[in-house]
Amino acid sequence: MTNAAAAATVPHRLRLPGSVRRAAAVLAVVAVLLGLWELYRWVWTTTGWTWPFLVNDVSMPHVWTIVKAFGEPAQVNQPSLISILLHKALFTAKEAAAGFGIGAVIGFALGVILVHSRLLQRGFLPYIVGSQTIPILAIAPMVVVWVNPRLPGPLQGWGAVAVIAAYLTFFPVAINTLRGLQSADPRALELMRTYAASRWAVLWKLRVPTSLPYVFSALRLAATASVVGAIIGELPSGLQDGLGGAIINFNQYYSLEPQELWATNVIAAALGIAFFLVVVAAERIVVRRAPETLT
Amino acid sequence: MSDAAPPVVRIDGVTKTFPQGNVTALQEIDLALAPGEFVSLIGPSGCGKSTLLRVIGDLIEPTAGTVTVNGKPARQARSDGDYGIVFQDAVLFDWRTVAKNIGLPLEMLGWDRAKRRARVEEMLELVELGGFADHHPWQLSGGMQQRVSIARALAFEPALLLMDEPFGALDEMTRERLNLELLSIWQQLGSTVVFVTHSISEAVFLSSRVVVMSPRPGRIAGTVPIDLPYPRAVETREAPRFFELVTEVRELLRTRGEHLLPEEEAAL
Secondary structure: OOHHHHOOOOOHHOOOOOHHHHHHHHHHHHHHHHHHHHHHHHHHHHHOOOOOOOOOOOOOOOOOHHHHHHOOOOOOOOEEHHHHHHHHHHHHHHHHHHHHHHHHHOOOHHHHHHHHHHHHHHHHHHHHHHHHOOOOHHHHHHHHHHHHOOOOHHOOHHHHHHHHHHHHHHHHHHHHHHHHHHHHHHHHHHHHOOOOHHHHHHHHHHHHHOOOOOOOHHOOOOOOOOHHHHHHHHHHHOOOOOHHHHHHHHHHOOOHHHHHHHHHHHHHHHHHHHHHHHOOOOOOOOOOOOOOHOO | OOOOOOOOOEEEEEEEEEEEHHHHEEEEEEEEEEOOEEEEEEEEOOOOOHHHHHHOOOOOOOOOOEEOOOEEHHHHHHHHHHHHHHHHOOOOOOOOOOOHHHHHHHHHHHOHHHHHHHHHHHHHHHHOOOOHHOOOHHHHHHHHHHHHHHHHHHOOOOOOOEEEEEOOOOOOHHHHHHHHHHHHHHHHHOEEEEEEEOOOOHHHHHHHHHEEEEOOOOOEEEEEOOOOOOOOOOOHHOOHHHHHHHHHHHHHHHOOOOOHHHHHHHHH
């Protein structure tokens, strides 16, 4: 009781703004994770435990080794690793963004088409689901072979990768758009009928706004999936300009310089997180909903 | 009922059976509503009063019989926007502000922005929500949400207002206040109202005529004209005549509404 009272009377100026506190929480979590990494390393190396894997400078380089690798050139007479990786990340981001855009539009359109026809739903849904059971690595070479020759010059190479990223993106968007469009309140649909509303009006004034929270939760998944799709898509394309190329490259030198692959992974993860955050920010702007239903 | 003006709603021999379970929701209903009437449909669950309301609104097609609204077939009346409807829940669109919710039917009718804004302004005044134009529905109480819903139904000045237990989900005090507000709005606009309710006192207080329905199959058990003078006020509920009429409706429900479920019996 007295504690609660004391807490309630803490002067307002001592309390940091919400954004600062959230940023501090994020940094604290990162610090704890890095600490755990080093602790694990230390325990396993000092005890000599080898289960589940041998811990040494190759399997788990020091955090500071990885951080230091960013500042140093990967090869002599090259710019620093971080500047190379950022350039490659930009390239991958271009592929992923294009793939995300294509996939989101196709997925949304599929959802809109399927919600209007139970027959199409029955007919197409199994194939849409089935499309995702084929490993992307099995599809990627074919997409490259099919798509690349058809692309105009400036799209050569990365355009095919964008299509591969789109292949991973459209699925969650299509499924969730369909569910979202179907979730319109039956009485609201009845209300629209009293206005003799056209299908088009029902779609844009009722179904689409209702579906937005569903669509955005799919877009959040799709944002990270598009980055994964772009990185994987680079592998069969033989593209060296993106993070996928860098991963293949640094993989070959892993036993000598593991920190460079780790550094690349950090950048790839950061790119995925950046994509995710962009979608979250867009959702904040677009979706007007009761605060408790926002996640 | 006045014979001079043609009826706003005319129901002739309407029967509705639902194929599932072979339920006869409505059997041979005949009813006509004169302009400016306030008619309540009352009866226990399953008497088909909500079905009848939906048949008038062309949301459900009758199995037999005809419905005309404003002298037109119900389908034509619906596409002409001849009626507004209020459901038990407000059914507001969360992503729209109060003003834009009220403006929704006007958008559907293709009104331009300036005209819409002016009308929405009037409607907000009418339902006494002047300062709430830019609020979102979730920021309002249940009673306020239902007032928005009424404003939306009346925004395009339909000749007919269909109300399906509009105050059923509200607490008693809010309900009685909204009853008074609804009467005042009705008298200002002069529209015809079909009001579905479970509550005898609400039906008697509001209506110029109470239509008592009985279940299984749904049919009209009787009609009670309410001769309490308008405008009605809080005191109306305390008048001896009010109690006589409530008793009359209750007796009609009891004697003619056979096959009542025990809890419906208890509620009377």
